[in-house]
Amino acid sequence: MNATPLAVHDDGPEGVYTRGSGEAREWWRVSLSERANMFRIEHGRGGDGDTIGEVDIDTVVDLDNLEAKLLKWRREGFVSEAGREDEARAAEAGSRFSADLRHAAAAARAAREGGGAGDVAGSEVCNESDNEARLPGATVRIGNVDMPVAQAGSPASQALVPRINDAYLFTARTDDVALDIVENRRVMLIGHTGSGKTSFIEQVAARTGHGVLRANMNGQTTIGDFVGFWTVKGGETVWVDGVLPVSMREGYWLIIDELDFAEPSILAVLTAVLEPNGKLLLKERGNEIVTPHPAFRLFATANAAGAMSAYRHLYQGANLLNEAFLDRWRVYLFDYLSKDEEAEVLRRTLPQLTPALAHTLAAIAADCRAAFAREDLASAFSTRRLIDWAELMLRTGDAERAAGPSIYAKVSAEDASLIRSIIRHHAIFDADPGAS
Numbered sequence: 385m386n387a388t389p390l391a392v393h394d395d396g397p398e399g400v401y402t403r404g405s406g407e408a409r410e411w412w413r414v415s416l417s418e419r420a421n422m423f424r425i426e427h428g429r430g431g432d433g434d435t436i437g438e439v440d441i442d443t444v445v446d447l448d449n450l451e452a453k454l455l456k457w458r459r460e461g462f463v464s465e466a467g468r469e470d471e472a473r474a475a476e477a478g479s480r481f482s483a484d485l486r487h488a489a490a491a492a493r494a495a496r497e498g499g500g501a502g503d504v505a506g507s508e509v510c511n512e513s514d515n516e517a518r519l520p521g522a523t524v525r526i527g528n529v530d531m532p533v534a535q536a537g538s539p540a541s542q543a544l545v546p547r548i549n550d551a552y553l554f555t556a557r558t559d560d561v562a563l564d565i566v567e568n569r570r571v572m573l574i575g576h577t578g579s580g581k582t583s584f585i586e587q588v589a590a591r592t593g594h595g596v597l598r599a600n601m602n603g604q605t606t607i608g609d610f611v612g613f614w615t616v617k618g619g620e621t622v623w624v625d626g627v628l629p630v631s632m633r634e635g636y637w638l639i640i641d642e643l644d645f646a647e648p649s650i651l652a653v654l655t656a657v658l659e660p661n662g663k664l665l666l667k668e669r670g671n672e673i674v675t676p677h678p679a680f681r682l683f684a685t686a687n688a689a690g691a692m693s694a695y696r697h698l699y700q701g702a703n704l705l706n707e708a709f710l711d712r713w714r715v716y717l718f719d720y721l722s723k724d725e726e727a728e729v730l731r732r733t734l735p736q737l738t739p740a741l742a743h744t745l746a747a748i749a750a751d752c753r754a755a756f757a758r759e760d761l762a763s764a765f766s767t768r769r770l771i772d773w774a775e776l777m778l779r780t781g782d783a784e785r786a787a788g789p790s791i792y793a794k795v796s797a798e799d800a801s802l803i804r805s806i807i808r809h810h811a812i813f814d815a816d817p818g819a820s
């Protein structure tokens with residue numbers, strides 16, 4: 385982790401560092417020395433602003449030495465004058481950001497108190513269309529692809545159809561995946577946590593009326609949960625199907641989440657069913673053969689497989705999936721949404737957010753992700769986290785307070801402090817009084 389040298393102004397270490405005021409004012413001044421890569425440091429008392437009083441120490445140091453001094457001064461309470469100007473600017477611009485936010489929060493409150501958000505366009509979740517009659521042969525458009533709609537199945541399968549999230553944004557990246565689903569290909573989505581892999585499949589299923597089962601491999605999923613097991617019920621020994629045979633028999637869409645954490649025995653079982661129309665052999669059940677229902681689809685998500693393997697150190701415990709295994713899938717890299725797309729999702733989810741606020745929030749998320757990729761942050765910044773923060777911000781009218789339970793309390797103190805400085809930075813530089 386790189387500690388952010390907050391005591392140093394962005395433009396470099398040169399400048400005046402002060403503590404106290406009036407008589408008690410004490411300062412250090414750093415300037416470039418005539419000697420290459422060396423710095424001159426001077427010390428004194430008194431003076432005002434950039435002006436300094438009488439010099440009592442005057443010496444030349446190298447960068448390492450200077451950095452040690454900067455840290456020491458910071459601990460002793462010295463602050464750079466440039467830093468003080470930034471603070472003042474932050475306070476002013478921050479209040480513009482806060483004013484924007486206060487307006488949005490007031491609008492949100494009015495909508496809540498006025499009997500819900502019924503009159504707000506594009507408001508959150510659409511329930512009406514969930515159980516719309518689905519005509520056989522009908523299609524629904526996902527992005528630029530027409531996808532066939534499921535024939536209405538049993539009440540049990542209906543209960544497994546995810547709810548439509550109207551705020552979900554299908555982008556051009558998903559057209560190929562949609563076509564693969566139509567063609568019954570095995571699809572693996574790889575990408576950082578919270579980039580929308582699982583929800584994409586769920587939202588396609590929601591719109592096409594398919595029941596979805598999920599099995600998360602980063603946790604307790606055993607081969608028994610996955611394939612099935614024998615158990616004793618009322619004195620009789622009975623077989624209980626696992627999620628894989630259930631999905632294959634009933635024609636559900638099975639999402640295997642975080643496949644790169646799966647046990648080898650699960651990967652071995654999967655390999656057989658990865659062929660289109662691949663059958664499952666239940667050895668434990670006297671070699672029963674499970675033939676897939678035509679509506680069955682198999683999906684996997686992974687954080688650090690394939691093209692994402694460079695990030696394996698960020699996902700502790702992730703296994704390398706070998707190429708022969710990967711070759712049985714179409715593998716798509718899901719990056720986070722672009723800033724504009726994410727701002728759009730924020731506005732669709734929370735219509736009270738102004739475009740300026742939504743863009744600032746999306747820019748903050750983008751910066752946090754860049755810091756995560758550089759390993760300056762240990763915690764990822766998902767779209768889910770961003771939406772949750774924005775939601776709470778609209779309730780509290782206070783971005784900092786809202787960040788407590790939605791962000792800071794979930795991460796280390798170091799991460800919280802870096803995220804806080806990223807948020808402050810954007811409150812200063814993004815505020816655009818023209819946009820609202």
Ligand SMILES: Nc1ncnc2c1ncn2[C@@H]1O[C@H](COP(=O)(O)OP(=O)(O)O)[C@@H](O)[C@H]1O
Nearest residue numbers: 551552553577578579580581582583729767768
């Ligand atoms: N394209 C999108 N449109 C709207 N919301 C999205 C989109 N992508 C991600 N999200 C939001 O982010 C959340 C987390 O996404 P998820 O699919 O769980 O990520 P992953 O499976 O990649 O970890 C979703 O519940 C959804 O609220």
Ligand SMILES: [Mg+2]
Nearest residue numbers: 581582641685
């Ligand atoms: Mg997921």
